Amino acid sequence: MASSFEYAKIQEGFRAHCEDRSEVYLLDDKIIAVVADGVGGQSGGERAAEMVLEEVRAKAPTMSDLMNPETWVQFIEQLDKKIFETEGAGQTTVVIFAATTDKFIGVNCGDSGAWRVGETELEDLTEGTEKELFLGCGRVVSKSFSGAFNGTLLISSDGLYKFAEQDAIMAIVRKEPPKIAASRLFQLVLGNSKGILRGDVALVVARPKSAAASMAEELETPLPV
DSSP states (O other), rough: OOOOOOEEEEEEEESSSSOOOEEEEEETTEOOOOOOBTTTTTTTTHHHHHHHHHHHHHHHHSSOOOHHHHHHHHHHHHHHHHHHSTOOOOOOOOOEEEEOSEEEEEEEEEOOOEEESSOEEEEEEEHHHHHOBBBTTOOOOOEEEEEEEEEEEEEEEEHHTTTHHHHHHHHHHHHHHHHHHHHHHHHHOOOOTTTBBSEEEEEEEEEEEEHHHHHHHHHOOOOOO
């Protein structure tokens, strides 16, 4: 069955071990996207970020109400405790959103970002987040968000917005479909003409599929023989 969403993800590191993670899961009529950025300067950040993906992958299919923000707030609280008690795991940021074609909900903690980008408007979904407390600290404070899924959702680690201007980021997201947008956003993070990254980066770009795109995909689907 064809997806009702257009989406793309990127996860790249400038060192041997990338501490940033991104993933997209399709579940029935919903899309779930995750970005986690393992905290540098301490051991175990990469492991903590990987645990976020593992837990979403394992638990999302059995969650009773994916589209309730409180479901994800409780998920974050439980995961915070699990990472805190896991030997060898450090701390990480996290942004998660779950969406149908008409609405989205999400949760975040730490300094990774989430935006809803419309034709003329821009909504910072993580505004007001406690940026200094990270998942795995044992006392995390998460922030939930929700809204109508009109426009495009962008979630990213700080490796994107530290090295690229917001106006440039948003112009790309508004103009390009997700796969092209993700590639062009990655180019913004590259530090020079040699293509050397200035930091780890993980991001997801997603939006509901337009009627025209859905029709084109149906026409391209081979008929059964």
